[in-house]
Amino acid sequence: MAKIGFDIGGTNIAAGLISDEGTLLKKGSLPFPQDKDFEKVLSTCEQLVKALEEGNEPVESVGVAVPGSLDATASIVLNAFNLGFCNTPLKDILAERLGKKVFLINDADAAVLAEHRIGSLKGCTDAFMITLGTGLGGGLILNDKLYRGGRGHGSEPGHLILYNGGRRCTCGNDGCAECYCSATRLVTDGKSYGWTTAKAVIDAAKAGDDFATAIFNKYVDDISSYLASVINLLDPERIAIGGGVSAAGDFLMTPIRENTWRKVFFNERTDIVIATAGNDAGIYGAAFIAE
Ligand code: BGC
Numbered sequence: 001m002a003k004i005g006f007d008i009g010g011t012n013i014a015a016g017l018i019s020d021e022g023t024l025l026k027k028g029s030l031p032f033p034q035d036k037d038f039e040k041v042l043s044t045c046e047q048l049v050k051a052l053e054e055g056n057e058p059v060e061s062v063g064v065a066v067p068g069s070l071d072a073t074a075s076i077v078l079n080a081f082n083l084g085f086c087n088t089p090l091k092d093i094l095a096e097r098l099g100k101k102v103f104l105i106n107d108a109d110a111a112v113l114a115e116h117r118i119g120s121l122k123g124c125t126d127a128f129m130i131t132l133g134t135g136l137g138g139g140l141i142l143n144d145k146l147y148r149g150g151r152g153h154g155s156e157p158g159h160l161i162l163y164n165g166g167r168r169c170t171c172g173n174d175g176c177a178e179c180y181c182s183a184t185r186l187v188t189d190g191k192s193y194g195w196t197t198a199k200a201v202i203d204a205a206k207a208g209d210d211f212a213t214a215i216f217n218k219y220v221d222d223i224s225s226y227l228a229s230v231i232n233l234l235d236p237e238r239i240a241i242g243g244g245v246s247a248a249g250d251f252l253m254t255p256i257r258e259n260t261w262r263k264v265f266f267n268e269r270t271d272i273v274i275a276t277a278g279n280d281a282g283i284y285g286a287a288f289i290a291e
Contacts, residue, residue, distance in 0.1 A: 004052055004100075005287030006045060006064040007107060007280075008032065010082040010134045013041070015048040016280060017056060018287035022118060024280060026052050036084035042097050049098055061101040063286035064094065065110035067135055072152030074104045081170040082135050103289045106154050108137025109146055110285025111242055111275065116141050117288060119277035120240045128236040129275065130157065130227075131243035135170075136178035140234070158182070162226055180222040183245045189215045202248045220252070224259030227272070232265045242275030249274065 002025065007014045014029040028051045033040035053059065068080025075091040077083075095102040105113070112129045115121040121129065125144045131137035138157030140147040148154055158178035159171055166175030179185060183198035190201040193211050204212030227239060245252065257272050264270070277284055 001061075002057065002059055003287040003290040004049060004059050004062045005110075005283040005285070005290065006048070006062065007110065007282030007286060008041070008045075008064060008066050008083065009107070009282075010067065013044050013048065014279075014283055015045075015052060016283035016287065017052045017059070018284060022284070022288075024284070026056070027280070027283070028052055032083070038085075038088070041083075042094065045094060046097060049100075059100065061103070061290040062094070062098060063103045063105060063110075063288065063290035064090065065105050065107040065282040065286040066090065067107045067137065069153050069156060070104055070106060074152075077104070078153075079171070101291065103286075103291065105286055105289050106137070106139070107131070107282050108157075109139040109154050110283075110289070111137065111277070111281035112139035112141060112240075112285070113146050113288055114277040114281040114284035115240050115242070115275050116146070118284065119281065120273045120275050121238060124237045126234065126236050127238045127240070128157075128230055128234060129240040129242060130181070130223075131275075131281075132181065132223075132241065132245035133183055133243040135184070136176075136182040137243065140236075157230070160226070160229070162222065177222075177226050181219070181226055183243065185222075186215065186219060186245070189219075198245050199247075202245070202251070206251055217255075220255045220259060224256055224263055227256070227260045228263035228265075231260070231270050235266065236270060238271040238273060240273055240275040242278070242281055244279070246274050 012029045016027040017025045069078045077085040077088045077090050091102050121127045127141040136158030159176045161175045162177040163175035167179035169176035186198035186201045195201045205216035
């Protein structure tokens with residue numbers, strides 16, 4: 001029976017109907033309520049389910065990818081700072097609201113799962129992925145399986161500290177990698193020049209603007225330092241880069257590869273590729289965990 005996968009992000013709530021064979025049959029997306037009102041989040045999810053089920057068999061089970069850490073039973077969202085969720089028992093509330101079984105997963109873990117099953121990490125035994133979006137997401141495949149953490153919280157690679165005493169993160173710490181490697185970093189740095197999206201900064205850099213180029217080069221350098229540290233720790237077979245910023249393609253990937261390889265301890269080069277499940281990776285991964 002088909003499943004619905006949700007990807008709840010700070011900008012949009014996306015959902016897709018995924019067949020048993022893993023094909024995306026239908027997709028929908030609505031804005032995440034900007035006042036972060038929880039009731040509105042629930043009614044948005046309800047609307048999306050209705051739209052996806054129209055003309056199709058009702059589904060019994062829904063997977064939900066959320067941009068935050070979960071408790072060990074994957075029932076409570078402990079902290080999803082970019083959504084304003086804190087100790088939110090989302091699994092039970094959503095299950096009651098939708099009248100369906102609900103399964104939760106971290107959004108980046110969902111993306112890793114999707115990449116491992118159907119995308120760029122297929123066939124890898126030990127791999128790492130980052131998603132460059134509002135936040136910096138990341139997850140690991142270790143021993144052919146999604147790494148769930150020693151205490152069931154998974155990993156939060158966006159909150160590795162890249163700069164001691166650096167920029168203030170939404171999590172309350174200073175200097176997290178997320179402050180330097182997410183799309184939000186490009187928006188923050190580009191704002192005073194009139195660029196309000198990561199894409200606008202990248203497009204200006206592509207067009208040769210000096211200020212945009214300086215912002216972009218620093219961004220690439222920070223991502224590369226981060227990835228070099230990850231490679232030194234894990235020696236992954238492959239690293240996938242996903243999220244909205246990865247749409248910049250080779251313009252982003254080529255300097256990231258060169259920079260990272262220069263900084264890494266090992267002589268052998270780690271394969272660094274663009275995630276292929278694209279923006280739907282979260283939806284797929286969420287549907288894959290729905291039973
Ligand atoms: C959150 C992660 C999430 C990432 C991407 C981070 O701020 O802590 O759990 O995966 O953003 O959404």
